[in-house]
Amino acid sequence: MGKYQRNSGYKMSRKERPGRDRQNPWGNSKPNNGGRQGGNGGGHNGGGEPPDLDDVLRKAQEGLKDIMPGGFSGAPLFLIAIIGVLALWLASGIYFVQPGEYAVVQKFGAWSRTQSEPGPGYHFPAPIETATIVNVEEIRKMNIGFQEAFSRSGQSGRRDIAEESLMLTSDRNIVDLDLVIQWNIKSAEDYLFEIRDQENTIKKVAESAIREVVGQTDMFPIITTARSSVADAAKRIIQENLDQYKSGVNITHVLIERAEVHPDVQNAFQDVQSAKQDAEDVQNRADAYREDILPKARGQAIQKLQEAEAYKQSIVARANGDAERFKSVYEAYLSGKDVTKERIFIETMENVLRNADKIILDSKSTGGAVPYLPLEATSSKSNKR
Numbered sequence: 001m002g003k004y005q006r007n008s009g010y011k012m013s014r015k016e017r018p019g020r021d022r023q024n025p026w027g028n029s030k031p032n033n034g035g036r037q038g039g040n041g042g043g044h045n046g047g048g049e050p051p052d053l054d055d056v057l058r059k060a061q062e063g064l065k066d067i068m069p070g071g072f073s074g075a076p077l078f079l080i081a082i083i084g085v086l087a088l089w090l091a092s093g094i095y096f097v098q099p100g101e102y103a104v105v106q107k108f109g110a111w112s113r114t115q116s117e118p119g120p121g122y123h124f125p126a127p128i129e130t131a132t133i134v135n136v137e138e139i140r141k142m143n144i145g146f147q148e149a150f151s152r153s154g155q156s157g158r159r160d161i162a163e164e165s166l167m168l169t170s171d172r173n174i175v176d177l178d179l180v181i182q183w184n185i186k187s188a189e190d191y192l193f194e195i196r197d198q199e200n201t202i203k204k205v206a207e208s209a210i211r212e213v214v215g216q217t218d219m220f221p222i223i224t225t226a227r228s229s230v231a232d233a234a235k236r237i238i239q240e241n242l243d244q245y246k247s248g249v250n251i252t253h254v255l256i257e258r259a260e261v262h263p264d265v266q267n268a269f270q271d272v273q274s275a276k277q278d279a280e281d282v283q284n285r286a287d288a289y290r291e292d293i294l295p296k297a298r299g300q301a302i303q304k305l306q307e308a309e310a311y312k313q314s315i316v317a318r319a320n321g322d323a324e325r326f327k328s329v330y331e332a333y334l335s336g337k338d339v340t341k342e343r344i345f346i347e348t349m350e351n352v353l354r355n356a357d358k359i360i361l362d363s364k365s366t367g368g369a370v371p372y373l374p375l376e377a378t379s380s381k382s383n384k385r
Contacts, residue, residue, distance in 0.1 A: 093125045100137035102188040106130050111189055134188040139252060142199065144206055145178040166262060167211055173219040174265055178258040179231075181206050181238070183251050190248030202242065202249060209237035219261070220273070227256045
């Protein structure tokens with residue numbers, strides 16, 4: 001009955017309750033030794049003793065009963081629970097940063113600060129502040145074109161993802177390509193706040209970049225010797241696009257693990273490659289023949305030109321000499337015509353008789369011998385000539 005009346009009846013205010021001091025929250029109405037009431041709320045005087053702790057707790061419990069509806073019992077346990085919850089709430093702001101990690105602290109959702117030094121740190125508990133630990137040195141791995149899987153026995157395998165691995169080359173062939181991308185975080189703030197769904201964004205950017213590079217390259221170099229150049233070009237494009245997004249991501253390595261012809265076009269590709277090989281063989285033979293015949297032709301042409309130049313010079317020199325000789329003979333003829341005529345006759349006869357068979361007989365020494373001329377032998381020699 002008393003409890004019901006306390007809950008539903010009229011409650012006496014603090015001013016109306018006897019024994020309550022308005023200036024003392026603990027309701028201490030005892031006068032001090034000097035007749036003055038202390039101003040510290042505890043009823044302390046200059047030389048008096050401090051109040052009893054039990055009395056203080058009892059009066060605090062009574063005050064809480066007045067505040068709580070329906071009264072309250074077990075106030076010390078309630079205070080302990082409140083203090084414990086408050087302590088746990090304050091302790092939730094403690095965090096630890098490991099080497100290679102950054103702690104990004106947000107205040108009411110906005111960036112406040114970043115702790116890069118390893119060790120403990122503290123932020124105001126939620127919802128005031130929150131801390132996100134980001135490992136910036138960890139090398140993360142992303143697969144494009146396949147997915148790694150493990151069997152029940154623990155053996156690793158891979159499952160091909162056709163919509164990611166099949167790509168069209170510049171010569172209109174289809175290549176099946178598996179790509180591995182390794183990356184880490186270079187800016188924790190940009191990584192958390194500038195892009196959403198970070199890994200999916202990186203994957204979409206990487207797929208777009210590799211398809212762009214493959215679409216500008218023939219298939220044969222991709223599956224043979226140009227894998228590294230294709231991977232380097234894709235890495236450059238991926239990094240440029242991510243930097244434009246301010247993603248805070250650093251691409252460390254791009255590796256083409258597998259590049260093959262798609263099975264559906266394998267036979268056609270082999271036929272095309274055989275035809276290209278035959279064409280290259282014919283072209284190589286033609287180049288070899290050209291390299292062999294052109295130097296010879298150039299040498300012969302140079303030789304002909306040199307011979308013609310020498311012939312020209314000899315003819316011109318001979319003509320000049322004949323002209324000079326004629327001039328000298330003419331001048332000699334003008335000075336002595338008879339002598340010149342005789343000399344010309346003798347020189348002409350020398351030229352005529354130089355290659356003729358001659359028999360000279362001295363009439364004084366022969367003593368009347370009859371000359372014998374073998375006409376048949378002479379005629380045969382003339383015919384041989």
